Each structure stands twice: as C-alpha cells, then as structure tokens.
Amino acid sequence: MSRKLRTVVVGLGRIGWDYHVPMVRSHEGFDLVGVVDPSVERLAEAKERFGTAGFADYLAALTAAKPDLVVIASPTLFHADQAIAAMERGMDVFCDKPIAGSLEETDRMIAAMRQTGRKLMVYQPHRTSAYTVAMLDLLSRKPIGPVYMMKRAVSAYVRRNDWQAFTKYGGGMLNNYGAHYLDQLLYVSQDKPRRVSACLRAIATRGDADDVVKVLVETERGLILDLDINMATSATLPSWIVMGQYGSIEFQEADKRFRVTYFDPAALPPMEASDTLAAQGRKYPGEAIPWQEEFIPLSLYADRDFYLETYRYFALGQPPFVSVEETRRLMWLLGECRREAGAVGRCPPGI
Numbered sequence: 415m416s417r418k419l420r421t422v423v424v425g426l427g428r429i430g431w432d433y434h435v436p437m438v439r440s441h442e443g444f445d446l447v448g449v450v451d452p453s454v455e456r457l458a459e460a461k462e463r464f465g466t467a468g469f470a471d472y473l474a475a476l477t478a479a480k481p482d483l484v485v486i487a488s489p490t491l492f493h494a495d496q497a498i499a500a501m502e503r504g505m506d507v508f509c510d511k512p513i514a515g516s517l518e519e520t521d522r523m524i525a526a527m528r529q530t531g532r533k534l535m536v537y538q539p540h541r542t543s544a545y546t547v548a549m550l551d552l553l554s555r556k557p558i559g560p561v562y563m564m565k566r567a568v569s570a571y572v573r574r575n576d577w578q579a580f581t582k583y584g585g586g587m588l589n590n591y592g593a594h595y596l597d598q599l600l601y602v603s604q605d606k607p608r609r610v611s612a613c614l615r616a617i618a619t620r621g622d623a624d625d626v627v628k629v630l631v632e633t634e635r636g637l638i639l640d641l642d643i644n645m646a647t648s649a650t651l652p653s654w655i656v657m658g659q660y661g662s663i664e665f666q667e668a669d670k671r672f673r674v675t676y677f678d679p680a681a682l683p684p685m686e687a688s689d690t691l692a693a694q695g696r697k698y699p700g701e702a703i704p705w706q707e708e709f710i711p712l713s714l715y716a717d718r719d720f721y722l723e724t725y726r727y728f729a730l731g732q733p734p735f736v737s738v739e740e741t742r743r744l745m746w747l748l749g750e751c752r753r754e755a756g757a758v759g760r761c762p763p764g765i
C-alpha cells in the first residue's frame with residue numbers, strides 16, 4: 415500500500431475511539447494526522463496515547479491537518495454539515511451510519527459529492543461481519559429454494575439514557591440499529607424496497623425516541639423483510655431466519671452456528687389440491703417431509719476487513735463497497751418507516 419491516506423477522525427466516542435482511531439492507526443494505508451472532538455479531555459487523551467494533534471474546532475482541523483480523508487464518527491446530527499464542509503475543501507469522507515438524520519440531509523451530501531467530485535461512503539459493518547459473510551455463502555450453496563422471507567431480530571432490555579434516546583439528536587433504535595439491519599437485509603437479498611409498514615414505541619427508554627421497532631418491507635421482487643428491534647423485552651427473539659420454498663437457514667446466535675434445513679421437492683409424491691367442500695376422510699393436511707438438517711459453525715467464517723474495502727475505494731479508485739445509491743435507498747426506507755409509523759407511541763394502558 416504505497417499510498418497513505420492522511421486521515422482525520424471526527425468524534426472520539428464509542429465508535430470513534432474504540433474502532434475508527436485504532437483501525438486508522440493499525441492499517442498501513444492510513445495515517446492518522448488529527449482528531450476532532452469538542453471535549454478537551456478526550457483530545458488530551460488522544461495526544462497522550464497516540465501523540466496525535468487534536469482539534470476542538472472542526473474547520474480548523476481541516477485547514478491545519480489537510481487530510482485526504484475525513485472519518486466522521488460524531489453524533490448523527492453533525493454528519494451532513496461536517497461531510498459537506500470536508501468535500502467542499504477537497505477531502506473525501508468516510509461517514510459512520512446512519513449517514514445523516516434524514517433523506518433530505520443525505521441528498522445534500524450526495525449533491526456535494528457530485529458537485530465537488532469527491533468520494534463519500536458510509537460505514538455499514540454488518541456487511542462484513544462473519545455471520546453475514548456466512549449467510550451469503552450458505553444462500554449460494556444450500557438448496558432451500560427461492561427465498562420468500564427474511565426475519566431479523568435483536569432484543570434486550572435497555573433503559574437508554576444517552577443522546578441516542580432523543581429524537582432531537584436523531585436518536586432512536588430505528589435510526590441506530592435499523593440503519594444496520596435494514597441495510598443488511600437489503601444487501602443480502604440484493605433487492606430494493608417497494609413498500610413498508612412500521613410501528614415505533616418508546617417503552618424502556620429514558621428519552622422520547624423509539625426503542626421498540628417493528629418494520630415490514632416488501633421488496634421489488636416480492637420478498638418479505640421482517641425486522642424486530644426490541645430494547646424493552648426479556649424475551650430472546652430468533653436472530654435471523656431466511657425462509658426459502660424448500661427450507662430455511664437460521665442463525666442461532668447463542669450457539670454461534672447456523673441450522674440449515676431443506677428437502678428435495680422431487681422426493682415428495684405428487685399431490686393435487688382438492689376443491690371439494692368436505693375435507694377427504696375428515697383428515698387435516700399433514701405429511702412427513704424428508705428434512706435434511708445441518709449445523710454449520712460460525713467459526714468457519716471470518717469478518718471481512720472493512721478498512722481494506724475503505725482503502726480500495728478511497729485510495730485505489732475501486733468501486734465503493736457501499737454505494738451512495740444504496741445509502742440513499744436505506745435513508746429513504748428509514749424515512750418511510752417514520753412516516754408510516756407516525757408519532758412514537760408510549761406504552762399502552764395495561765390489558
């Protein structure tokens with residue numbers, strides 16, 4: 415990697431400090447030339463730990479550090495303005511998810527990208543996670559038939575009390591986790607959303623933003639994508655099930671494995687539907703399906719390196735790993751979910 419990307423990381427919080435700064439520092443294609451955060455304590459910590467120049471003022475950082483690439487890991491409401499300011503100054507932008515707070519902001523970012531001729535890509539880590547790599551591989555190899563539905567769920571009980579708990583800061587679990595999982599479902603299905611319905615509730619959160627999210631998407635090809643993000647339950651929901659006409663693939667998160675079940679449709683005897691109005695022999699339908707069952711450990715797969723994909727796009731001129739067209743579609747979908755759901759509901763009176 416002969417070309418080193420002079421890189422500034424903006425926002426030294428959970429994802430900036432724990433992920434982006436270490437990745438930029440450890441990848442040979444990147445050179446950390448500055449960090450930005452309004453917190454002087456965090457800047458001092460960065461100076462002491464990495465000897466990195468720190469800036470409380472974002473624009474001053476761009477002027478002084480002259481980066482090739484700006485990695486934006488600040489709270490979501492700053493993404494659009496920070497990204498546009500960087501691109502207008504001739505810098506490329508790698509932005510954490512969600513790329514912005516709305517489709518309108520996303521469109522402003524994409525317009526700036528086109529006007530300035532700069533590059534823009536969002537970080538969608540679930541695309542490179544081992545379990546997504548595995549799901550794509552299993553879908554290409556296992557005979558579950560045409561896929562008609564994917565159910566994805568994440569559940570916990572969390573009394574959220576940081577900025578992500580507030581609508582005014584672009585928080586809420588639809589924006590936060592929905593930006594991951596809706597992207598993941600669209601990425602794996604290689605499809606586009608056609609219509610959506612959604613419900614949003616604020617149940618365990620200390621703020622006003624949604625922490626219970628139910629989304630149903632129908633894709634252009636007719637696939638059903640069913641997403642539960644529930645941060646207000648003790649129940650463990652099945653993490654990810656992909657259903658095909660002749661079988662299914664389940665990711666069993668607790669056991670770190672996939673359960674694949676399928677049958678050969680040619681192995682079933684012929685069967686005609688009967689349209690008489692008296693069920694034959696007073697029998698309910700039911701037959702033994704010759705299921706094949708396999709368990710595949712997640713350990714057979716590894717995470718892909720997102721920063722390598724980032725380098726390929728920003729330094730080597732390869733196509734983006736996440737295109738702005740896909741990002742725009744995701745942001746449209748998040749907006750449609752909000753529009754469909756209406757106001758975030760509180761817990762209804764007990765039954």
Ligand SMILES: NC(=O)c1ccc[n+]([C@@H]2O[C@H](COP(=O)([O-])OP(=O)(O)OC[C@H]3O[C@@H](n4cnc5c(N)ncnc54)[C@H](O)[C@@H]3O)[C@@H](O)[C@H]2O)c1
Nearest residue numbers: 425426427428429430451453487488489490492510511512
């Ligand atoms: N891809 C992922 O897996 C992932 C995980 C966590 C967060 N995120 C995203 O990353 C972003 C940051 O989230 P977080 O959880 O790290 O937040 P955080 O609250 O942990 O950290 C935010 C940091 O940004 C700083 N900050 C505040 N205002 C700023 C400004 N105007 N300019 C620069 N820095 C500013 C804060 O001082 C803090 O250090 C959000 O958009 C979030 O959705 C992505």
